[in-house]
Amino acid sequence: MTWLITGGAGYIGAHVVRAMTGAGEQAVVYDDLSTGIAERVPADVPLVTGSTLDAERVAHTLADHEVTGVVHLAAKKQVGESVALPLHYYRENVEGLRVLLEAVTTAGVPSFVFSSSAAVYGMPDVPLVTERTPCAPMSPYGETKLAGEWLVRATGRATGLSTACLRYFNVAGAASPELADTGVFNIVPMVFEKLTEDAAPRIFGDDYDTPDGTCVRDYIHVADLAEAHVAAARTLQSSPGRELTVNIGRGEGVSVREMIDHINAVTGHDRPPTVTPRRPGDPARVVASADLAATELGWKAKHDVRDMITSAWEGWLRLHPQAARG
Ligand SMILES: O=c1ccn([C@@H]2O[C@H](COP(=O)(O)OP(=O)(O)O[C@H]3O[C@H](CO)[C@@H](O)[C@H](O)[C@H]3O)[C@@H](O)[C@H]2O)c(=O)[nH]1
DSSP states (O other): OEEEEETTTSHHHHHHHHHHHHTTOEEEEEEOOSSOOGGGSOTTSOEEEOOTTOHHHHHHHHHHTTOOEEEEOOOOOOHHHHHHOHHHHIIIIIIHHHHHHHHHHHHTOOEEEEEEEGGGGOSOOSSSBOTTSOOOOSSHHHHHHHHHHHHHHHHHHHHOOEEEEEEEOEEEOOSSGGGSOOOOOSHHHHHHHHHHTTOOOEEEOSOSSSTTSSOEEOEEEHHHHHHHHHHHHHHHHHSTTOEEEEEESOSOOEEHHHHHHHHHHHHSOOOOOEEEOOOTTOOSEEOBOOHHIIIIIOOOOOOOHHHHHHHHHHHHHHHOGGGOOO
């Protein structure tokens, strides 16, 4: 099959491209390069530069490359920015998806994998979030991901398109240093940045109702996440008309304090963190039930938090060699 991977020049997308081609699938990347990096696309994978809002370009790409499945990752993904620019997020993430789905169904492409997020759950008040936990997003970003899922499922039901919505939990790590996340928007690079400046990492609140008072999350290695896309693609291929909505996490909670301890151990830095007030909108605990991914996709994460931090640090040192210790 030939898979169109939108956002394939991004951090997660570049990992998905490698996992798919490594599994023997053909890939074509479609990316507007607004945040994606062309060099992340392997030399033997065609790169089409364009927006998913460009209906004509999308349609031509599907036809020119005889695309038989789509993995849609192209999206805006910063929670804070989405609060300031909701209309931009709805346009890019919802309208961009609507245009893409129209082209996909017109072209008769049979399979569609959608990049969703644990952000659809908002502040879940349960120890383990299952796919049946009510969705109550807390930001325009999370809303666009939930609305995206509605579009995908409704289109599947109306047209027979096989669909998989993958709800990513907290993604970290890199399969190789040059594929590391270059953005500093999540805990791992934010702590790396502080250590590089020889400053104390920050804990955003230690008065949560959790074992050590800091927020608990379910961190997932980006290479494992990429393999989940291969599993989803294979599942859709073998069962036309399928509708899947699946959490992609490890099912294990790690607190902010534990993350910072691991980061200090891996990097050789030994900066005690400082506690600052809570960051508004942070839920105390968001941990996946990973059961459905195991039963429906036959997929399970292999890497632990140490692997994520070690690989992310190798990528960080490539861009910030001054951060090295010893
Ligand atoms: O310097 C830091 C950075 C983060 N945190 C905390 O670390 C946790 C994780 O934060 P972060 O890495 O920013 O991830 P989340 O806020 O959990 O959100 C991520 O994970 C969600 C999926 O669960 C996605 O929807 C979001 O896009 C993605 O940013 C939170 O409790 C933060 O308050 C700190 O205490 N100090």
